[in-house]
Amino acid sequence: MLEIKNLHVSVEGKEILKGIDLKVGNGEVHSIMGPNGSGKSTLAQVLAGHEAYEVTEGSVTLDGKDLLDMAADERAREGVFMAFQYPVEIPGVSTMEFLKAAYNALREHRGEGEVDAMEFLNLVKEKLEFVKMDKSLLSRSVNQGFSGGEKKRHEIFQMAVLEPSVAILDETDSGLDIDALRIVSEGINLLRNPERSMVVITHYQRLLEHIVPDTVHVLYKGRIIKTGGPELALHLEERGYGELIGEAA
């Protein structure tokens, strides 16, 4: 279970998150919605361990373990995965080499030896199916020259390979056309299971037509101003954020 308590976060002295409380149980999918600038991506980056964000108060634990004490790589080895809103291109690092390094880092953490090359290739090919990507991807540099849709599918593919216990999807729907959105959503749905928690961050309700969340939270100016079921997302789609913001103000 991912548990966030009274989380306050600043960037360059400016407070962005002003006391977030969130509990995501095993197998649950929570969606965080909100207008631009509400702090959604900050929350994702903080959970992943980006050092530019300063946590001034509060705690984040995964199954009781303090995540804030850990560097980004340690968090990932503990089972945290963030699908980036803007995955970076890394020229010269092949996708296969990258995935293998990540997979082996996780294995080492669990006290297992390095994966057999053939076994890993088979695993990776199987997971490519999740997001309908071709194996030619593996010899390409990480994200280099990928279209927007390919980058997002690549994120979900990595999630399929690494099998995290908590996945944070940061606007995975942004920049996707209808077909790519469907492929990505199907991939994500295939990865839902009773052990895995997911936090789906999105600006629009359309992603939630494909990935139906258990709970929807509305984030505004660094605070969760409303929590409800999937119907809250539909409500927002029809009425916009204005009404809620008015209530909160």
Add this chain to the structure above:
Amino acid sequence: MNVHSKIQLTEAETELIRAFVERSARLPGNAQTVMTRDSAIEAIKAAGLPTRKVEAWHYTDLRRLLSAVPAYDPEVPVDDAEPLIAGSPVAAVANGMTARAPNVDGVSFSTFFARLSEEDSIAVPERGDDTVGLINIAFVSGGWGVEIADGVELAAPLELQNLHGGGQVHVRFPVTVGNQAKATIIERQTGQGEALVSSISDVEIGEGAELTWIIVQEQPDDTTHLGQFAARLAKDAKLTLFIMNAGGKLVRQEVRVAVVGEGGDFQMRCINLLAGDNHTDVTMVLDHAAPDAGSVEIVRNVVTGRAEGAFQGQIRVAQAAQKTDARMACNTLLLSDEGGFSTKPELEIFADDVACGHGATVTEIDSDHLFYLMSRGIGEHEARRLLVKAFLAEVIEDLDDEALVEVLEAKLDAWFAEHG
């Protein structure tokens, strides 16, 4: 030998002169060679080693940086080195003396010692204008002469090893690649213990010949390495020079290439891995003397610790060298705040119909790249290793030889494991 110095000699200069007095009688060579050696040491005595006031040594103040010269010790044991590519033929020099040469069809080997000792031996080539040449001329004792006959294609790389166990080592590799011949030659520079090494490879490349020359310099971290690679390309000859500097305390690698035949092609890829207190200087002079030729030089540097490096690249395009296409790039990845790397490109163009260009960059590891890799569980050291390798990989992969790429990348990994 009775010339008075006009300058106050440094400890290292004094030691060099003393070593010459001690050793000159035992060095090989006919009367002409002896005179050439004398005049070389006289030149050092008169002017001293170059300081940064000498333009070619602007980034490497040899007079200041060469603080000591180890004693000559030909008896010190030398470890063998396995060839880079398993099973390839090796011609080795140990402590400056020729040790062994292989049998290779179409290739003849001669010891440089024998060449100098013969009645009609070739004199040491005139290199009065350069310090590496002067030191080498004064002291050179051995090396392998290699002649690859016309039309011969070597099945495996030929490895020339310059090995030492510390002390002074001065060697020469005169190499001739016949017309239409095709070869890969690996020049290994390594040893144990503090040493002063000068090594000159002098290469003639015949018409239509294709030569890949790979220098792997892994001297101990208290060794001074003065290397010079000189080559002349005949008509339609192709030379690919790959340099990996991954050791030494004070390293100067000179590259002097003349494209004298039309249609020649020169490619240089150079990787400098600098750590600790290392100082590495790669200085290239490329002469385009004939038309319709091309050249590309890519230098990539990774600098950590307090290491300092420099690349000087001079391209001279003569008036006759119309349609020359010459490109040069120098990119540096700084892994520490205290390290540094200087680049000085120089283009001298006397022909009007040419394309010449150069560029230089200095970067650090991109924090977004690092975060992305680490966010997948990859530890920081491993993530940095992947990014450093990525920075260098395309230069190594340009070699287009899987076995070579593999061993060079393994060397890179070994360097990073120790210094990264």
